[in-house]
Amino acid sequence: MSSLKLTKYNIGRTFIYSILIFFAFIYLAPLYVMFTTSLKDIEEIRSGNLMALPIDPTFYAWKKAWSSACTGSDCRGLAPYFWNSVRIVFPAVIISTIVGAFNGYSLAKWKFKGSEFLFGALLFGCFIPFQVILLPMAKLLGMLGLANTVTGLVLVHVIYGVAFTTLFFRNYYVGIPTELVRAAKLDGAGFFAIFRHIFIPLSTPIFVVTIIWQFTQIWNDFLFGVVYSGSGTQPITVALNNLVNTSVGGKEYNVDMAAAIIAALPTLAVYVIAGKYFVRGLTAGAVKG
Amino acid sequence: MLNFLEKNLPKIVLAPTTIVMVICMYGFIVWTGLLSLTKSRMMPQWDFVGLDQYRRLFANPRWDVAVDNLFIFLILFIVIALVLGLLLAIFLDQKIRVEGAIRTIYLYPMAISFIVTGTAWKWILNPGLGIEKLMNDWGFVGFEFRWLVEQDMAIYTIVIAAVWQSSGFVMALFLAGLRGVDENLTKAAKIDGASTIQLYWHVILPLMRPVFFSAIVILTHIAIKSFDLVQALTGGGPGYASDLPANFMYTFTFNRAQIGLGASSAMIMLFGVLAILIPYLYSELREKKS
């Protein structure tokens, strides 16, 4: 009786494990294909197939993607655009995170008449399709003399990122007991002192979550990049798209794949290093309203 | 004076964000809304023509295709991602030994941009050298897979890539939900004689209702905003067969100098999001109150 049950149990477990592992392969396959393709030369790509391992691995495609591939008429590879993205991402992440922290702190612990309404109005900004603000924003950037500049892109990312960062911090700070604020007020601490001495030291996890979220969002952005950048100031996503769709010369799939991996590497690295916080950001931004 | 400052610090801190929000979110929405009522082409012009742009929009076959595509994409994407995500979550919830590693693998596509996803799948689905050739090499001679260049099928390649990218995230949402189920409930159901399948169907899935809701809202939101994936995977092609509204808006606004028409399409997208968002927020708020 018990041995029969055991076998049935074992069959069930085997089934579950095979399904899970099968899907793990499905999810990994594109990454495997990208990587192996990027190490093959064009001859081997034409003669072999997607799953075949490279016979004679070469870094030709990586070198070309980084420093000499053509994006449109510019043949300097992805490197300059990679650095554009870096120059956009760092200030935008830092500014939007700091602003979000202050906003969230105020909204969570210093409520005033209308603060809940303000939060609701801001929350709405997390959901609007950005198409409705694309044109007027372009006009505003033009008026400020920031059209087609890195600074302009930083500004746009800060403006539309603050809704998310505020949401993150506000929801985190709501969970910190209000009695701490009261105790500190009686101890003679004011708005900023309480923030600095009590809230900041408690905020490491939410800072990590927010920074990772913003980093991923801004690094991966394409829409703002393609609309608000000019030649030379494009972020890497736009450059990658241009590189893949440049019709000059024969198609070099290995270079495309190397370029795609380069564009994905920073966010993938963040995911591998701090996956826990990454998931927390996704669910925090999504589930909690 | 100092006291006044101290009392109003929270408001002062929030003021810049509020001002920027009023201008750059609500102000801009109004601006776009007004623009959609004018006959602007290259540059904004403020002669109002009522709903003319909307009439032109709905008469435009390309918009028709984009909207149809959106519905195909939306329904398939949501249904497949939900089913797949839920099943994987349930399987992963059976005390799996390498759960952490498997979860990491399922979720990593979410860290990648749609542009990279599109680029990768464009190569995998390549009519001559991609999956087709792989299957031929593996012995399935005559296997054909050319969706990427077929008018009627291109939109489904976008579904495939989007599901690959987002289903892991749905899995994570459901897994978090499953972990939140009271263990005593499971025990009680088992003592009452429920089989595992009955347990999930009658007890646990009904508890996942809020997760379904949020997953649907998020996936819808991703789908309506999907622009990059189409741009990278099919470029909207062949022709405009795989356009989505976001691509339509971009093309007409920035490539075709029809900003009035572009604005009207953007407004329709906004209304689409609102139609889903408002009932969702309403039910959330009502739940919170009760």
Added chain:
Amino acid sequence: MGSISLNGINKSFGSTEVLKNINLDIKDGEFLILIGPSGCGKSTLMNLIAGLEDLNSGEIIIDGKNVSEESPKDRDIAMVFQSYALYPTMSVARNICFGLEMNKVPKDEQASILKRVSELLQIDHLLDRKPGQLSGGQRQRVAMGRALARSPKVFLFDEPLSNLDAKLRVEMRTEIKKLHKRIGTTIVYVTHDQIEAMTLADRIAVLKDGELQQIGTPYEIYNDPVSHFVADFMGSPGMNFIECIVKDQNLVIESGGQKYELIIPCTEALIKSNLDVVLLGIRPEMLTEIQPSAADNSFVQKIKFDVEVIEPMGADTVAIGQWNENEVMARLSPESGNSAGKGFELQVDTSKAILFDPNSGLRIR
């Protein structure tokens, strides 16, 4: 020093009135307890004194100075919270010194205050720990240490012992009392525990639905309550309330199948009230086994009592039965109580019995 005057205080949240015209004078060095059921407004009143909430009307005067508009930090007040509200990322030492740091007290002075306070509270071995590493009682001490460090004019305690287990609560109660004896600073202490109130207070203020019911010494509150509510709230087991018909200035009760006429002290007031039915209030300790020593007291009567349930509590035993279909508790010695049953001979001492108007719940006096 730390006297407090509350004059005509009103507070409402939206349309709910939380406090209605509170007037209260607290003397310097007094230990005042605010007590009442949850939702009576006692914590709000404390927050108003601290300046953590704004007044709707009225004024708060501390040490002769009107502080109604002042922010908390300018009121020279320290508070111990129910949840302790210790800063979780700071060490015990920094928790205690944080107020001094904010008030720019020099470092060496901070150190000497820290030493004095931590020795006083016997927490000097915990100074480097974080609050998360402390037990409930230790946290309690640190919270008090933080309040003590600033040597304020007034201490506010907001249900400070309610998160402790029963044994520790009794210990800390004694410590707080000793502490007050030693430093002599005014203390306003909120609780819903009437034993805490009785044991600690110089005076007790009883609140209900945002109104001050009575203020007085523990003895006054216990023995001379102004209303049914106050009488019911104080004491454990609680006062017995029996509805009785008035007959010739005496009260008729039926117990153990017989009718008795109880002689009561406040006959004049009873006549003046012109009531046919009154509520008799009598504490359980006035219902005992027969004690020969009380024989010559004119308020003492012997009554038959059908004991339905006994609850031995160790030091004494509570016997429960009925008078006039109202539940009555008697406090007996274990020797006689533990075997009590039908027809138990009860000694009733009505010298401290009090009467209430059954309609208004107010005292007849």
